[in-house]
Amino acid sequence: MSPEPPPARPFVLISAAMSVDGHIDDATEARLMLSTAEDFDRVDALRAQSDAVLVGAGTLRADDPRLEVRDAARREARLARGLTEHPLKVALAGHGGLAPELRLWHSGGAKLVLAPDAAVPGLRASLGGLAEVVGTGAGLDAARVLDELAARGVRRLMVEGGGAIQSLFLTAGLVDEIQLAVAPFFVGEASAPRFAPPAARAFPQDATHRMTLLGAQTLGDVVVLRYAARREDASLVTQADLDWMRVAIDLSRQCPPSETAYSVGAVVVAADGTEIARGFSREGGDDKAHAEESALGKIDPSDPRLRTATIYSTLEPCSVRASRPSPCAELIRTAGIGRVVLAWREPALFVADCQGVELLEAAGATVLETPSLAEEARAVNAHLVNPN
Ligand SMILES: NC(=O)c1ccc[n+]([C@@H]2O[C@H](COP(=O)([O-])OP(=O)(O)OC[C@H]3O[C@@H](n4cnc5c(N)ncnc54)[C@H](OP(=O)(O)O)[C@@H]3O)[C@@H](O)[C@H]2O)c1
Ligand SMILES: [Zn+2]
Structure with missing residues (x-):
């Protein structure tokens, strides 16, 4: 009898929008609108093509997103293929807590919160039955998150930010593709959040290892850059x-x-x-x-x-x-x-x-x-x- 093979890790797509000076938000409380309607529609299509969408607790607190598939035809097409109407919605949390009022819990789709074991009791207490809360051990790393999602049948994951979570996946070398919408203005504030901020680990996609540009698309005044982010393991692929x-x-x-x-x-x-x-x-x-x-x-x-x-x-x-x-x-x-x-x-x-x-x-x-x-x-x- 052969043992059950472990499920393969999902394909990981990072989707983000930034200003020309690399900021994904400004320093104010209000959410900064970077994209155009056309570009939001592109993001909606990406969501509809994903098995799960993921954000960090910082983004939930700052932007309070629903992360639903907005377009009814896309939801119907998913149902017709035997999928759920919306992808699984995944939040990565730490010790900062997540409020039960957040829109994510009260909109469509199954909800999963992944957090270090020590944060789980607090999150379960505040979220009650609004989301499934699962511990990931002493800490929370990207590989562990992907293994957890793979076990739930996720083959295609869309990471929607924010900065800390982008860097978490990028520095782990686990991102297959990046779709980056660039909006035609500057934020110019040192304290404003930026795309993929420096993190504890190095980025494998640094200046010595250029990513592959897959394409550039113009949507109104926004340019969408698409990169293949994962590198072949040069020790294995010749x-x-x-x-x-x-x-x-x-x-x-x-x-x-x-x-x-x-x-x-x-x-x-x-x-x-x-x-x-x-x-x-x-x-x-x-x-x-x-x-x-x-x-x-x-x-x-x-x-x-x-x-x-x-x-x-x-x-x-x-x-x-x-x-x-x-x-x-x-x-x-x-x-x-x-x-x-x-x-x-x-x-x-x-x-x-x-x-x-x-x-x-x-x-x-x-x-x-x-x-x-x-x-x-x-x-x-x-x-x-x-x-x-
Ligand atoms: N333009 C865009 O495309 C876009 C998209 C999304 C978000 N944003 C912006 O990004 C900003 C939020 O970004 P952010 O960096 O503050 O937050 P974030 O990346 O959304 O979430 C970070 C949080 O995730 C939790 N976490 C769990 N494990 C982690 C780990 N191993 N490493 C890092 N974090 C971990 C922590 O939660 P605890 O705090 O609970 O410990 C941490 O504070 C907002 O301004 C939002 O508007 C922009
Ligand atoms: Zn075949």
Whole structure:
């Protein structure tokens, strides 16, 4: 009997708005309006695409947000996909307390408060049944928060601030993407909160490690910058891995178009760096064929190179499949391939529980990701994953 694989950590997106001088608020009590209506709508769409949204206690006290999906059509679309109307709303708290009057507790969606154990009794006493309050041990760190959320089925997390919480996730190296809206004015106050303020730990995304700019979008007078924030672990993912993943992404562009299924590319490469086989979704007119399946189907199962081979797939291999007896994660395991590199994990929104990574890891495979190429792999499927 194999043990239950631990759930994979969620994809983490930081969404924030700042002034051109880097402030996320001014020094006054009132909330500073940084965004335009169009930009708020973009943020609403991001919320609707998330399994959970998260803020720190400081933001709850300062801004009293509801963190709901505002657009009715987006809420309906979530319901139609079998999701809750609103994502799970998560608050990170310390010892400063949270008032029961806050709007978060009295608006839609399930509410979860994560706090150090010592703060839990106080929070439970003041919040009563308004939110579930869970202790995270002596302190509260980002990895622990993600593990807690993963155990609750969260695959895509949107971090909505404030500054301390941005830095908490960024310095832990656990942020996949940042979407930063820049408003065209200065705040110019030294005491005003700023984006990702200096923290106890160093930022891995510092000047020596430039992030990947994914795009810049103009919404009225606001510019939205999108960055891939997570770096490949250079000790594990090599330049050759990135080059092969680019080959797989090119393959995914050859898939016959589909309105309902992903376009994926896969390549199996031997330890000596030579290609063994390649495949893509719906290859050869089989509209059920998956890329990994197609590539593996071209290989003699007794090929001795398989044991030390790497399979590159632009998407996380599937773990459940209605159309075939074995999902791709199972096919990879059976083939004996011990190293799997993927570019993109699909959000839980579309497959309730893809556990390809968990299955492969439980079977002893090393699974690596190439976050810097995730956006390229995703973009091939943009028509499926941006159903606004
Ligand atoms: N423009 C934007 O995009 C945007 C978005 C959100 C917020 N904001 C602004 O950001 C400001 C609030 O930011 P903030 O930095 O004061 O608060 P914050 O990041 O929202 O929350 C910080 C609080 O989280 C709790 N916490 C729990 N564990 C923590 C840990 N390991 N590290 C740090 N904090 C932890 C602590 O609560 P306790 O106090 O209970 O100990 C801490 O005070 C407000 O001015 C708000 O308007 C702007
Ligand atoms: Zn598959």
